[in-house]
Amino acid sequence: xxxxxxxxxxxxxxxxxxxxxxxxxxxxxxxxxxxxxxxxxxxxxxxxxxxxxxxxxxxxxxxxxxxxxxxxxxxxxxxxxxxxxxxxxxxxxxxxxxxxxxxxxxxxxxxxxxxxxxxxxxxxxxxxxxxxxxxxxxxxxxxxxxxxxxxxxxxxxxxxxxxxxxxxxxxxxxxxxxxxxxxxxxxxxxxxxxxxxxxxxxxxxxxxxxxxxxxxxxxxxxxxxxxxxxxxxxxxxxxxxxxxxxxxxxxxxxxxxx
Amino acid sequence: xxxxxxxxxxxxxxxxxxxxxxxxxxxxxxxxxxxxxxxxxxxxxxxxxxxxxxxxxxxxxxxxxxxxxxxxxxxxxxxxxxxxxxxxxxxxxxxxxxxxxxxxxxxxxxxxxxxxxxxxxxxxxxxxxxxxxxxxxxxxxxxxxxxxxxxxxxxxxxxxxxxxxxxxxxxxxxxxxxxxxxxxxxxxxxxxxxxxxxxxxxxxxxxxxxxxxxxxxxxxxxxxxxxxxxxxxxxxxxxxxxxxxxxxxxxxxxxxxxxxxxxxxxxxxxxxxxxxxxxxxxxxxxxxxxxxxx
Numbered sequence: 001x002x003x004x005x006x007x008x009x010x011x012x013x014x015x016x017x018x019x020x021x022x023x024x025x026x027x028x029x030x031x032x033x034x035x036x037x038x039x040x041x042x043x044x045x046x047x048x049x050x051x052x053x054x055x056x057x058x059x060x061x062x063x064x065x066x067x068x069x070x071x072x073x074x075x076x077x078x079x080x081x082x083x084x085x086x087x088x089x090x091x092x093x094x095x096x097x098x099x100x101x102x103x104x105x106x107x108x109x110x111x112x113x114x115x116x117x118x119x120x121x122x123x124x125x126x127x128x129x130x131x132x133x134x135x136x137x138x139x140x141x142x143x144x145x146x147x148x149x150x151x152x153x154x155x156x157x158x159x160x161x162x163x164x165x166x167x168x169x170x171x172x173x174x175x176x177x178x179x180x181x182x183x184x185x186x187x188x189x190x191x192x193x194x195x196x197x198x199x200x201x202x203x204x205x206x207x208x209x210x211x212x213x214x215x216x217x218x219x220x221x222x223x224x225x226x227x228x229x230x231x232x233x234x235x236x237x238x239x240x241x242x243x244x245x246x247x248x249x250x251x252x253x254x255x256x257x258x
Numbered sequence: 259x260x261x262x263x264x265x266x267x268x269x270x271x272x273x274x275x276x277x278x279x280x281x282x283x284x285x286x287x288x289x290x291x292x293x294x295x296x297x298x299x300x301x302x303x304x305x306x307x308x309x310x311x312x313x314x315x316x317x318x319x320x321x322x323x324x325x326x327x328x329x330x331x332x333x334x335x336x337x338x339x340x341x342x343x344x345x346x347x348x349x350x351x352x353x354x355x356x357x358x359x360x361x362x363x364x365x366x367x368x369x370x371x372x373x374x375x376x377x378x379x380x381x382x383x384x385x386x387x388x389x390x391x392x393x394x395x396x397x398x399x400x401x402x403x404x405x406x407x408x409x410x411x412x413x414x415x416x417x418x419x420x421x422x423x424x425x426x427x428x429x430x431x432x433x434x435x436x437x438x439x440x441x442x443x444x445x446x447x448x449x450x451x452x453x454x455x456x457x458x459x460x461x462x463x464x465x466x467x468x469x470x471x472x473x474x475x476x477x478x479x480x481x482x483x484x485x486x487x488x489x490x491x492x493x494x495x496x497x498x499x500x501x502x503x504x505x506x507x508x509x510x511x512x513x514x515x516x517x518x519x520x521x522x523x524x525x526x527x528x529x530x531x532x533x534x535x536x537x538x539x540x541x542x543x544x545x546x547x548x549x550x551x552x
Contacts, residue, residue, distance in 0.1 A: 207455055211480075211488045212442025223439035226482050233483075235439055 018089035025081015033074030040066045052123030054116075069116070076109050104164075111160035118156020122149040151178075192246060193230060199245035200229035209255055216254040217243050293384050294369040299362045301352050303372035304338075305330060305379060319369075322361050324352035334361045339399045339410040343551045345374055347395075349385065354396035357387050364389040394544040398537055403522045404436035408485035411461035412526050413547075416535050419469055420528050420549030429473035430530030432510050434494070437522040438482040444520055445492040448477045452490055459485040478513070496520040501541050514538045 040046070049055045049065045058065045083102065126149035133141050154175060161168045187194075204227065209215050213224050215234060220243055222236035232248060234241040294300070299320040302313055310330040313321045323332035326341060336355035342348035349370050356362045366387040374381040399406040412433050423429050434441050452475070458464060460481055472479070472490075480488040496516040503515040507529070514525035519541030527536045528549075537545040 204457060211438045211482055211486070213439075223443065225437070225439040226484050226486070228484065 015089050018085040021088055022081055022085035025084065026078060029074045029077030029081060032077050033070040036073050037066060037070035040069060045069075048124065049120055051127055052120060054119050054123060065120070072112070072116075079105070107163045107165065111163040114156055114163065115160045118153055118160070122152035122156070125149060125152055154178075192244060195246040195249075196230045196244045199249045200227075200231075203227055203232070203245060203248065204229065209253060214256040214258070216256055217241075217248055218251040221254075221256065290382070293382055296367060297369040297384065298366040299356070299368050301336075301349070301356065301368055301370045301372075302379065303348060303352060303370065305371070309379060320361065322352075322356050324348075324355065334359075336361070336396075337406070339406050340413055344547075345372055345381065347547070348372065349383065350393065351395050353385060353387055354392050354394075355400070357389065357392065358396050358400060362387045394539060394542070395537075398524060398539050398544050402436055402524050402539065404481070404483040404524070405485065408460060408481065408483070409435055409524060409526075411485060412481060413535070413537075415460055415465060415469065415472075416526050416528050417547070417549040418466070419473060420533055420535055422469065423473070428530055428533050429528065430510055431472060431528040432478040432494075432514055433481060433526045434478050434492075434514070434517055435481045435524045435526065436483050438480050438486075438488045440521040441480050441494075441517060441523050442488065442492075444496050444517065445478065445480070445494045447489070448491040448493050450491070453487050454489075456487070458487045460487060461485060478517075503538070503541075503543055507536075511536065511538075511543075515541050515543070518542075 046064065046066050052065075055065045058068050063071075083105075126145040129148050130142070130145040133144060154171075158168050158171055158175060161171070203209075207227075209224055209227075211224050211226065214222070215224055217232070217234060220234050220236070220241040222234040222239075222241060224232060225235045225240065226233040230245060232243045232245060234243055297319060299322055300313060300316065301322050301324055302310060304325040305313065305323060307330050310321070310323060310332060320334060321332070322334045322336060323330060324336045324338055326338045328335045328337070334356075336352055336359060338348065338351060338355075342351060349372065352370065353362075353368060356368075357364070362368060364387060368385050368387055370383050370385060371379045372381050372383075373379050399409055402409060412435050416431060416433060419429060419431055452471075458468070465487075475490045477491045478494050479490050480492050482488050494513045494517045496513070497520060498512060498516040501512060501515045501519055503511055508531065511527055511529070514527045514536075515538045517523060518525045518538045525538040527538070528534075529536065533549065535545075535547045535549055536543055
């Protein structure tokens with residue numbers, strides 16, 4: 001690869017060229033960092049990461065997440081520039097001692113990026129979920145945001161590890177078991193809700209009965225007060241039945257006309 | 259030393275007399291401090307976090323926060339459903355809410371600190387919690403069949419309708435909220451229901467767009483407990499016997515009062531003649547607002 005360069009400049013200029021490449025790399029890396037920072041600010045990443053642990057850690061270190069990411073990209077470019085420069089100067093970069101490191105470099109960069117993004121997204125998801133659950137005053141629900149966070153971290157970790165070529169098959173099995181269990185339990189637990197919702201969509205679209213109609217669903221007879229996706233409120237003399245919509249389909253509805 | 263108008267020498271500085279220091283100058287807090295002297299509870303209206311922190315340091319005085327949301331995380335909190343612009347209305351609501359929530363008891367002396375001219379608390383007044391003088395305005399929001407949020411949304415729609423009118427002309431409207439099944443059975447359609455098979459809820463953004471249409475429709479709007487607009491063009495047919503509403507109000511108000519006596523609904527009326535918004539519950543007028551003040 002370097003033969004044409006040799007032909008062009010002669011071996012004595014090689015070190016000069018290498019130094020030029022290195023400095024160009026440094027300037028380029030700095031610019032990339034700057035542009036990256038501007039881009040991240042333009043995409044409101046600084047607002048998005050507000051309150052996450054990564055941001056808090058970065059603040060404690062006297063920096064911000066955006067600056068760290070920008071610096072990280074700069075450093076990647078610096079390192080690449082240095083390696084190219086060394087290669088141009090025909091230092092012994094290509095000997096077997098350096099090979100694993102060189103071939104690893106892209107994977108390491110990618111893995112670090114994935115891990116960083118994973119931690120950020122995980123933190124953000126945790127914040128979002130706990131924000132949504134705040135109105136529900138049930139302390140034991142605080143497990144849910146944590147579960148969400150660690151699930152995202154697990155996935156990010158797996159992706160990063162597989163980038164590095166670590167055998168993750170065992171961890172993958174664990175992940176699949178875990179996700180499968182969650183899906184299965186959710187399905188079993190919310191089966192009635194799902195069937196009710198499916199029935200509710202039909203009821204809302206077709207409106208076989210509406211508010212004010214007198215209906216009988218099973219042995220519950222009364223005036224319809226409310227129809228929503230999951231339940232129908234039927235009011236009798238001194239009681240209000242809250243009938244799940246799947247019962248409407250199971251038992252059928254009698255419209256009572258006096 | 260200074261000389262007052264009648265020529266006597268007055269002392270502008272603290273002076274020492276019979277073993278005690280006297281302060282001749284009386285500062286404003288001494289003068290108006292009576293207002294909050296010996297109160298049982300202090301009602302803070304929309305306080306800032308720092309203000310609330312300072313208030314919690316008070317001894318033997320309960321602190322009740324009255325605001326649209328519990329931003330300061332107060333233990334004793336009364337939710338304001340509307341930003342009552344009239345301070346008297348706001349305080350009345352706060353006191354009735356505090357009574358209903360049993361954070362104060364009948365006969366308690368209450369201090370009220372509220373913002374009047376600005377965002378911060380700048381007004382202090384005193385009142386007494388009186389069970390017998392309740393107008394039911396808190397009851398209207400908190401203890402009706404429908405959600406407080408739904409009633410608030412209807413109020414907002416009606417107030418906006420009152421402000422805008424139709425092409426500058428005043429319009430009237432009648433919204434019956436809650437117990438929709440019963441209301442539907444005590445009314446009949448005047449025309450085809452434009453809300454048939456629609457799923458519009460008050461508070462949906464689209465309702466603001468429909469406001470102009472609303473003012474054109476005759477008859478009552480029926481709104482369910484959850485805020486769904488069930489029907490428009492309803493002619494209400496409640497039994498009107500025994501409905502006692504102030505004289506001088508028209509048929510719309512009479513119908514509103516009567517339907518709330520016959521059902522568990524709440525009726526909110528925009529008057530065409532005087533432009534006021536009135537709310538009825540159990541056949542009685544409980545709240546009167548001027549939409550122009552919001």
